[in-house]
Amino acid sequence: xxxxxxxxxxxxxxxxxxxxxxxALQEGPTEPHPLQIAAFIASGLVASVYARPLVRWRRDFxxxxxxxxxxxxxYCFVLIGGACLSNSIIGVVTGRGPQxxxxxxxxxxxxxxxxxxxxxxxxxxxxLTEA
Numbered sequence: 596x597x598x599x600x601x602x603x604x605x606x607x608x609x610x611x612x613x614x615x616x617x618x619a620l621q622e623g624p625t626e627p628h629p630l631q632i633a634a635f636i637a638s639g640l641v642a643s644v645y646a647r648p649l650v651r652w653r654r655d656f657x658x659x660x661x662x663x664x665x666x667x668x669x670y671c672f673v674l675i676g677g678a679c680l681s682n683s684i685i686g687v688v689t690g691r692g693p694q695x696x697x698x699x700x701x702x703x704x705x706x707x708x709x710x711x712x713x714x715x716x717x718x719x720x721x722x723l724t725e726a
Contacts, residue, residue, distance in 0.1 A: 598672060598721070602714050605676040609683035609702045623692025631694065634685040635701040638678040645671040645678075646709045650716055662720045675713065679705040 649663060649671055663671075679702050686698015 598669065598714060598718070601669075601672060601676060602710070605679060605706060605710060609680060609699055609706075612683050612687050612699075621691045623690065623694055625693050627697040628686075628689045628694050630689045631682070631686055631698050631701065634682055634698075635705075638681050638701075639705060642675045642678040642705050642709045645674045646713050649713045662717070665721060668717055668721070672710070672713065672717075675710050676706075679703075679710055 649668060662668075682698050682701035682705065684698075686695045686701070690698055
């Protein structure tokens with residue numbers, strides 16, 4: 596339930612930031628700000644590092660697949676989501692006009708490439724533990 600709420604929050608929050616920003620309606624440069632590109636690279640690396648152990652479970656001594664604990668999953672899930680959101684926040688702070696939409700695009704790119712697959716990979720595992 597908490598992971599569901601976080602996933603919805605991570606999906607809606609960037610839209611609220613982008614739409615409420617008055618700078619999005621201004622005219623501005625059509626290429627991304629260098630800070631946005633740096634943030635995309637950094638957040639992509641952070642999100643990838645934290646998503647990898649969740650997608651590829653660690654092995655026990657008996658070579659039996661073992662999913663990570665729910666706390667570790669939630670911790671990594673929040674860090675991956677925060678890395679995705681950092682792109683939209685940096686886009687609103689540093690950009691104006693179309694640059695804000697680049698930040699939002701980078702945010703949703705990471706969101707759909709890393710966070711959503713992790714969520715759907717781990718959801719059946721934790722559904723079994725609820726019963």
